[in-house]
Amino acid sequence: MWKPFAHWLRSAPIADAVDRRNAPAMQLLLLFYGIALPANWAWHLSSRPIPAGWAIVLLLDLTTAALALLCVRLIRRDRYRTAMMLFLGALLTSLALAFHKLGTQAQLIDQTAMILTLVIAGVVLGRRALWTVFALLLAIFAIGFATDAHNTAKGPQWIGNALRNAPSLVASYLIITAILDRAVTALRESLDESNARGRELQLEMARRERAQTQLIHAQKMEASGRLASGIAHDFNNILGLIQGFAAQRDAALDLPDPRERSAALAAALEGVEEAAERGCAVTRKLLIFSRNDVLRIETFDAARALRDLQPMLRQLLPAAVRLELPAVAAALPVRLDRSEFELMVLNIAANARDAMPDGGRFAIAATAQGGEIEIRLADNGLGMDEHVRERVFEPFFSTKLAAHGTGLGLSVVHDLVKALGGDIRVDSAPGAGTAFTIRLPLAHEAVDNAEGMA
Known part of the structure; x- marks a missing residue:
């Protein structure tokens, strides 16, 4: 019974935060006045008549009770x-x-x-x-003292009796009033x-989010730079294929049979088209990865994403790695x-590449x-001692020369994992390699079938 009533008191549509918190108590006070005053008079009048001179008090109390209920209605209307x-x-x-x-x-x-008037006014x-x-109360007291003085028997002491x-x-x-004011x-x-x-x-949170976004983009650009040599190697292969198909075109033009010549030319052009498509795919992948876009939150298959990332990883890692x-089946x-x-x-x-x-x-x-x-991402490289392992996720901490590292890569990884509600752990020892274990929450919804067919 009390919980619905308490919820009703708290549900008054009030914008100001302080007023919204005071509203339940004030509504209870108004309801008390609106109900208790008439009930109190009804109980008194059921056993005795109105005392002499107190009819005005009865009228004022009933008027105050009616206004208290009206005020409850005003509060419920955001006033x-x-x-x-x-x-x-x-x-x-x-x-x-x-x-x-x-x-x-x-x-x-x-x-x-x-006292209630002072509390309501102050709070x-x-x-x-x-x-x-407070000033109005002093005026009201003065009115009362004047009435007391008027009702006092005439004599030299009447002023002292009225104002003592x-x-x-x-x-x-x-x-x-002073205590209320200070409180x-x-x-x-x-x-x-x-x-x-x-x-x-x-x-500050907004500034940090902007700094994090800029840092992530900087890391993307750094990673893109590391991939540049591998991309150049890919393009050399693609250009070599195109040159080879162009040479086939020259050989096809020397064929005497028109049909054989036409088929050879078509095959050469198809080869050129396939090589160009591979070049476009490599470029598109690099541009999408490095551009500073807003986050595109989506549900995807992490196992397939790792497989799709395999060509870029092979370009990033040297041939000796x-x-x-x-x-992964599931x-x-x-x-x-x-x-x-x-x-x-x-x-x-x-980091694994640099460690091997x-x-x-x-x-x-x-x-x-x-x-x-x-x-789990593990290498069998140089490994880390305990001091390095404890500081590996600190921003700008790096064991590399200044020209070869910023000390931000693993810090960004740590922040991203934590922001996603996940966890990251590192296991390493000198000469025994390093293993990073990342835990991320599984998505509740299924992966789009379209992605599985891509």
Whole structure:
């Protein structure tokens, strides 16, 4: 029963964060006034008549109760501050009329309404409203003291009798107002500081995201540069094929049979076309990999992506390094930007290449384990000691000469894996090679069949 009601109190459509948090308590207060005041009078009137002179109090209480329920409705219509100002005005008006009719002495028995006006003004409406209400309360007390003085029997002591409580009353309410002012001001200053820190944190996160994006692009360009020599070798082979087919064309022109000549020319042109298509594929792959595009999050088969990356890996690794990439029968769906996935693999492969100057073996294995895929990239190169292994993912840390490394490759890999909710581990020892193990969450959705046919 309480949970639906609490949810209803919290669901008031209020934009301001502070007002939204205060709204449930204020609605409870208004509902209490709207229900308790009439119920209290009904209980009293069921057993005794209205005391002499208290008819005005009954009328004011019923009016305040009706306005309290109206204010609840205003809050539910996104008019929170209007509602609280209306309720505060109703309380002050009711107090002014009651003090005018009954005097201050009769009203000091229960000071809940007076203190409540200060609390509402300070907490909800701010410092200016708080001190304004304090001044109005002093005026209301003065009205009550005037009524007390008027009702006091004539004599030289009537002024002292009427005003004997005034100094202590004013001092008490001044202290209450000052404490409320300091407490509310401190809370709002703390909230403003917290909001300012939150905004600064958001700006810092945005700056870091931009720096990360730029760093990733720089790493792509660096990896693309490393691939350039292999791409040039590929293009030399392709140009050699085209030249060979062009030579076939010359030989075909010397054939006496027109049909044989036509078939030979067609075969030569088909060969040229196939070689050109291979050249375009190599260029397209390099351009797509190196361009600074926005992230293209997609679900793809990591096992197939590794197979597709095999030609680039062979170009990256020297001939003395043997590449081992066993076939994986089952699909390993992951959801991320494919170029970032390729960047991780190429960065680790480039480090493996540098760790095997005299040749060796670089092996990639991918398996599914529970809800994750595990990709293991291992070489049998020089390895790392404990000091290097502990710092291998630090930005700008490198054991290479300044001209041969930036110290950013493995840092980028680490950040990418962590951003994807994965984990990366390195196992290495001097002379025993190095193995990087990357764990990434499996995608829930299946890989598009179109990709499997590509």
